[in-house]
Amino acid sequence: MKIKLRSGLNASLLALAACVGLHAPDSQAARDAQSILQQNCMGCHIPEANNGLSRISHQRKTPEGWLMSIARMQTMHGLQISDEDRRTLVKYMADTQGLAPSETDGVRYALERRLNTVEHFDEQTTQMCARCHSGARIALQRRPAQEWERLVNFHLGQWPSLEYQALSRDRDWFDLARTQMVPMLAERYPLDNPAWQQWLKTAPKSQTLAGNWSFSGHLPGKGEVAGVMAVAPDGEDTFKVKITGQYADGAPFNGEGSALLYSGYEWRGNVKVDGVNMHQVFAAKDNTLQGRMFEADHDERGLDFIAAKEGSNRVLAVQPGYVKAGSESEITLVGSGLSGTPNLGQGVQVLEVLEQSPSRIKLKVKAGADAQPGLREVSVGALKGPALAVYNQIAEVKVVPEFSVARIGGGGGSTPKVQGRFDAEAWGKGADGKPYRIGVVPAKWHVEPFNEQAKEDEDVKFAGVMQAETGIFTPGDAGPNPARKMSTNNAGNLKVIAAVDDAGNALTGEGHMIVTVQRWNNPPIP
Structure with a gap:
C-alpha cells in the first residue's frame, strides 16, 4: 500500500x-x-x-x-x-x-x-x-x-x-x-x-552516546558520503553535534547542530550542513546510529545514514560496493576500529593501501579476469563487513524507487515542489544463475509518457524536467496552465528511464512516477 x-x-x-x-x-x-x-x-x-x-x-x-x-x-x-x-x-x-x-x-x-x-x-x-x-x-x-x-x-x-x-x-x-x-x-x-x-530497565544512559561516530551514507542524485560525527553532551539527553565528511566526488559534507534523545534511543537532530538545515531521525542502539538525514524544507532530499561509535570495531560500508572482473578500482572501507589486513574475498587482490585510519581504509584493488561473479565477504583483520559484489557484466538495471510521487509547487504559492530522486541499481547473475545486487551505477536519465493518455496530454512537456546526469526530476509550477487542455495543472503520469552503458552493452531500467498536486497536510507521521 x-x-x-x-x-x-x-x-x-x-x-x-x-x-x-x-x-x-x-x-x-x-x-x-x-x-x-x-x-x-x-x-x-x-x-x-x-x-x-x-x-x-x-x-x-x-x-x-x-x-x-x-x-x-x-x-x-x-x-x-x-x-x-x-x-x-x-x-x-x-x-x-x-x-x-x-x-x-x-x-x-x-x-x-x-x-x-x-x-x-x-x-x-x-x-x-x-x-x-x-x-x-x-x-x-x-x-x-x-x-x-x-x-x-x-x-x-x-x-x-x-x-x-x-x-x-x-x-x-x-x-x-x-x-x-x-x-x-x-x-x-x-x-x-x-x-x-x-x-525501560535496560536502556543505556544517554551519556554513552558521547564521542566520535564514523558514518557512511548515500544521497540519491549525489552518491556516497562518509566522515565523522562528533557528539558532545549538552545537558540531560541533549547533545552538540559536529559533522566532518565528504562525498565520493570530493565535495564537502560539513555541519554543526544539536540533538535530543527520546525514549532512550530515538535520536532527533537538527544540523546545518553546508548552509542547508537538515533533520536527523535515527535509532540509537547497539553502538550504532541508523536512519535518515533529510532537508528540513524538502524531506525528499535525504540520505541513508549509519554510524558506529569510536571503539565499537565495525566495518560499516564498502564504497563503492562493486568491482568488475578484470579491472582495477579504488575501494574505501568505512567503519570504526579498523585495524589489520583488509581481505576482499576470492579473486580480488589488494594492490596497494592508499590510506588507512581507524575509520577509513582506501585501497587500490584488482579483480581477476576469471573471478567468479557474486558477492564476497569483506573483512579487516577479525572484523567482518558488508559484501563486495564482483561482476563480469550487468544482467539487469532497476530504477529505485520503482514507484514514486513528485509534487508540483511554487508558482506563486507557499508550498514548495517535491522532487523525484532516483538511482540506477545494477544486478548481476551468479555462477548459480541467481540474481544478486551489484550496486548503484551511473546512468543517463529521461522520462517518457506512461501510457497513451499521458502521451496525448503531453505530460513529458508540462510535468517537469529530468536532469540527465543525476536522476533528479523537478516538477512544474503549481496552478492552472493555460497552455494545457482545459488549463489544467502540470500533473503527469511518467515512465522514468535509466540508461546504463556496461562496456558497450546498453541496458535500461524503468520506473513509474506520478507527478501530482501539493501536500496540503504534512503531519509528522504520514
Missing part, C-alpha cells in the same frame, strides 16, 4: 511540528511535565490512580505521535500551551509512554520520511485504515481494546462522511471497525508489552 498523505489534522500541524523542536533541544528550563499535565490537561482528562489521566495514560507513542496528539488538542479542542511546555510534554510522554526499539522495527520508514515506501499490510487493515493515512501510523502506537474502540468512535465523530467514502460505502465500516478491527489491533498493538518494560 502506498503511503498516502491525507490527514484529518489541520494544515497548521506542519507549523506546530516545526515549533515543537523535535529535532532540536531547547536550552531554556521548562516547567515540570506533571505540572503541565495537571494545569493544561485535567480540564478534560479525569485523574486516575498512580497520577494517571483518562485516555492519556492508556496510550504509548513515538515522539512524533505525542506531538500529533497535542497538536490535535490545540487545533480541535482549543488547548492553550506554550511551545516550551509542548516540548517538555512531548519529551516526558515519549520517555515514559514510548515504544521499545523492537516495536518500531519495520515501520521506521514513516518516522524517517521515506514517503515513496510501498507498504505491505493485510488487506483488511489496508482497506479499513490505510486508505486515508499510512498503516505505519497505526503500527507506531499502542492501546488497549477500549482505547482502540474510542479511536474508531473519534474517527466517525470527527469525519461523519467517512462511511460514504471509497472503501467505506461498500461495507458496514463502523460495525466492521468495532467488531473486527478493534480486537485485531488490540492483539497486534497492545498497550501492555513486556518489551517496553524491559527496555
Whole structure:
C-alpha cells in the first residue's frame, strides 16, 4: 500500500511540528511535565490512580505521535500551551509512554520520511485504515481494546462522511471497525508489552552516546558520503553535534547542530550542513546510529545514514560496493576500529593501501579476469563487513524507487515542489544463475509518457524536467496552465528511464512516477 498523505489534522500541524523542536533541544528550563499535565490537561482528562489521566495514560507513542496528539488538542479542542511546555510534554510522554526499539522495527520508514515506501499490510487493515493515512501510523502506537474502540468512535465523530467514502460505502465500516478491527489491533498493538518494560530497565544512559561516530551514507542524485560525527553532551539527553565528511566526488559534507534523545534511543537532530538545515531521525542502539538525514524544507532530499561509535570495531560500508572482473578500482572501507589486513574475498587482490585510519581504509584493488561473479565477504583483520559484489557484466538495471510521487509547487504559492530522486541499481547473475545486487551505477536519465493518455496530454512537456546526469526530476509550477487542455495543472503520469552503458552493452531500467498536486497536510507521521 502506498503511503498516502491525507490527514484529518489541520494544515497548521506542519507549523506546530516545526515549533515543537523535535529535532532540536531547547536550552531554556521548562516547567515540570506533571505540572503541565495537571494545569493544561485535567480540564478534560479525569485523574486516575498512580497520577494517571483518562485516555492519556492508556496510550504509548513515538515522539512524533505525542506531538500529533497535542497538536490535535490545540487545533480541535482549543488547548492553550506554550511551545516550551509542548516540548517538555512531548519529551516526558515519549520517555515514559514510548515504544521499545523492537516495536518500531519495520515501520521506521514513516518516522524517517521515506514517503515513496510501498507498504505491505493485510488487506483488511489496508482497506479499513490505510486508505486515508499510512498503516505505519497505526503500527507506531499502542492501546488497549477500549482505547482502540474510542479511536474508531473519534474517527466517525470527527469525519461523519467517512462511511460514504471509497472503501467505506461498500461495507458496514463502523460495525466492521468495532467488531473486527478493534480486537485485531488490540492483539497486534497492545498497550501492555513486556518489551517496553524491559527496555525501560535496560536502556543505556544517554551519556554513552558521547564521542566520535564514523558514518557512511548515500544521497540519491549525489552518491556516497562518509566522515565523522562528533557528539558532545549538552545537558540531560541533549547533545552538540559536529559533522566532518565528504562525498565520493570530493565535495564537502560539513555541519554543526544539536540533538535530543527520546525514549532512550530515538535520536532527533537538527544540523546545518553546508548552509542547508537538515533533520536527523535515527535509532540509537547497539553502538550504532541508523536512519535518515533529510532537508528540513524538502524531506525528499535525504540520505541513508549509519554510524558506529569510536571503539565499537565495525566495518560499516564498502564504497563503492562493486568491482568488475578484470579491472582495477579504488575501494574505501568505512567503519570504526579498523585495524589489520583488509581481505576482499576470492579473486580480488589488494594492490596497494592508499590510506588507512581507524575509520577509513582506501585501497587500490584488482579483480581477476576469471573471478567468479557474486558477492564476497569483506573483512579487516577479525572484523567482518558488508559484501563486495564482483561482476563480469550487468544482467539487469532497476530504477529505485520503482514507484514514486513528485509534487508540483511554487508558482506563486507557499508550498514548495517535491522532487523525484532516483538511482540506477545494477544486478548481476551468479555462477548459480541467481540474481544478486551489484550496486548503484551511473546512468543517463529521461522520462517518457506512461501510457497513451499521458502521451496525448503531453505530460513529458508540462510535468517537469529530468536532469540527465543525476536522476533528479523537478516538477512544474503549481496552478492552472493555460497552455494545457482545459488549463489544467502540470500533473503527469511518467515512465522514468535509466540508461546504463556496461562496456558497450546498453541496458535500461524503468520506473513509474506520478507527478501530482501539493501536500496540503504534512503531519509528522504520514
